Structure formats: structure tokens, C-alpha cells
Amino acid sequence: MEYWLPILLFVVLALVAGALLTFLSFKFPSGTTDDVNAVRDALPGLNCGSCGFAGCDEYAKKCVSEKLAPNLCVPGGNEVAAKISAVTGVPFEEVKSVVAHVRCRGNYDVTQDKYDYRGVLSCAASSLFYGGRSSCRDGCLGFGDCAEACPSGAIRVDNGVAVVDRSLCTGCLICTRICPKHIIVGIPRDAAVVVSCSSNLSGKDTRQICRNGCIACRMCERNCETGAIKVNSNHAAIDQTLCTGCGKCAEKCPVKCITVVGGKAVLSA
Numbered sequence: 001m002e003y004w005l006p007i008l009l010f011v012v013l014a015l016v017a018g019a020l021l022t023f024l025s026f027k028f029p030s031g032t033t034d035d036v037n038a039v040r041d042a043l044p045g046l047n048c049g050s051c052g053f054a055g056c057d058e059y060a061k062k063c064v065s066e067k068l069a070p071n072l073c074v075p076g077g078n079e080v081a082a083k084i085s086a087v088t089g090v091p092f093e094e095v096k097s098v099v100a101h102v103r104c105r106g107n108y109d110v111t112q113d114k115y116d117y118r119g120v121l122s123c124a125a126s127s128l129f130y131g132g133r134s135s136c137r138d139g140c141l142g143f144g145d146c147a148e149a150c151p152s153g154a155i156r157v158d159n160g161v162a163v164v165d166r167s168l169c170t171g172c173l174i175c176t177r178i179c180p181k182h183i184i185v186g187i188p189r190d191a192a193v194v195v196s197c198s199s200n201l202s203g204k205d206t207r208q209i210c211r212n213g214c215i216a217c218r219m220c221e222r223n224c225e226t227g228a229i230k231v232n233s234n235h236a237a238i239d240q241t242l243c244t245g246c247g248k249c250a251e252k253c254p255v256k257c258i259t260v261v262g263g264k265a266v267l268s269a
Contacts, residue, residue, distance in 0.1 A: 042083035048172035075170035146175035192245030220249035
């Protein structure tokens with residue numbers, strides 16, 4: 001009898017727990033349905049957050065429950081958007097493709113380190129020590145945290161500066177969140193001209209630390225016929241919605257921090 005009482009108690013507890021779990025599963029459904037699974041299987045599984053959600057699982061659930069646009073997964077491209085559209089019934093729209101761009105050309109030919117860093121070999125660690133080893137406070141630190149995080153192998157460090165291979169970049173933009181200097185940004189893949197500098201220092205100060213840095217001379221601004229490029233806080237910035245890709249700003253830039261990357265531009269930087 002002394003053995004049957006605990007056994008009976010465990011059986012009763014198991015039955016109660018089972019009944020409770022069954023009740024909760026109906027009252028608070030998990031949201032995982034065949035449609036959610038189908039959308040999830042279509043997604044690349046990078047959990048990069050480019051869609052604006054925590055990961056692929058959350059986006060899949062939102063696509064089904066809230067009928068979200070099927071084109072928010074940039075790495076998946078139009079192929080994934082078409083699959084999601086077929087599952088959810090939301091009309092297909094083309095993905096607005098983006099690519100990562102490093103706003104720095106301060107390699108070791110034109111700049112230098114301000115001290116001999118001997119700590120952990122990462123940009124995140126170096127940035128904690130007086131803003132990082134680069135003489136430019138806004139420049140690439142060159143340890144390649146972004147390259148290690150890139151799931152498609154699209155980034156390499158060349159002569160102290162991260163460089164993006166546009167043909168390999170999927171637009172997941174994980175690198176933009178990894179970079180402690182926030183000098184990597186997402187730009188439209190069809191952008192023709194970009195500014196490859198992040199410095200907001202005065203022209204005089206910039207010249208002392210980097211020969212490729214923006215000196216806020218406004219030559220680009222004066223030669224842009226559409227008003228697409230403006231200099232604010234000692235830094236040139238391009239409004240890609242106004243840029244026609246003529247490339248005149250890149251041609252006139254005396255330090256060549258404005259570069260032609262594709263699109264309509266025909267001039268060379």
C-alpha cells in the first residue's frame with residue numbers, strides 16, 4: 001500500500017497536467033500552421049532581421065496571421081517573395097534590393113593608426129580603447145568583424161579597410177549591426193554613385209588624418225544638376241531618389257571620396 005499511494009499521486013498529477021496543456025493549446029494556439037511552416041521553409045533562415053522582425057519564424061507567422069507584404073525578405077529576393085505570395089494570397093511585389101556599402105576608403109595608403117593596438121583583434125574591442133586604433137575617429141578599424149559575421153562571404157578586409165563584393169552581398173545587412181563605427185550602411189542595389197566617407201570633421205582636420213576623406217569643399221554639391229547631393233556637418237550625402245547617376249559629383253570630387261559603383265553613371269572615379 002505504501003508504494004501504491006505515490007504511484008497513484010503521480011498518475012493523477014500526469015492526468016491533470018495533460019488536461020491543462022490540452023486546454024491551453026486550444027485557448028492559446030501557437031500559430032504554427034501548415035501555411036506558417038510553408039512560409040518558414042521558403043525563407044533563407046538567416047534570421048538577419050532585414051524584414052523588420054526578430055527572425056524568420058516571426059516574419060513567417062506575421063505573413064500568415066497579418067497578411068504582411070511578401071517582399072520584406074531582402075536576402076530571399078523575388079523568388080522567396082513569389083513563394084510567400086503563393087502561400088498567403090497577398091499579391092506579389094518585387095523586393096527592393098539593397099547592398100551593403102562601407103563608407104570609408106581610409107586604407108593604409110592614405111591614413112595610419114594612431115597607436116599600436118595589442119588587444120583582442122576585433123573592431124568591437126579596439127573601438128572601446130580611445131575610439132579605436134584608426135587615426136580617423138569615424139574610420140574602418142580593419143579587424144574584419146563584419147567579414148566574420150557575413151553569411152555569404154561578401155566582405156573582406158583589404159589594406160586595412162572592409163570591402164564589399166556586391167556580386168556576393170545578399171542585402172541581409174547583418175554587417176551594419178556588427179560594425180561598432182556604424183560606417184556600413186544599406187543602399188539601393190541600383191545606386192550609381194556613393195559617398196565612401198563617414199567623417200564629420202572639418203576639411204582641415206580631415207586632411208591631416210586621411211587623404212581620401214571628405215573635406216566639405218562642396219564641389220559635388222555645386223556640380224549636381226538635380227540637387228541630389230548636399231554637404232551638412234562637413235559631410236557629403238546623396239539622396240538616391242534624386243540622383244540620376246550622371247557621375248559629375250564623383251568626377252569633380254578632389255579627394256575621390258565619391259565613387260561610381262554602377263547604375264547609370266558612366267564616369268570613372
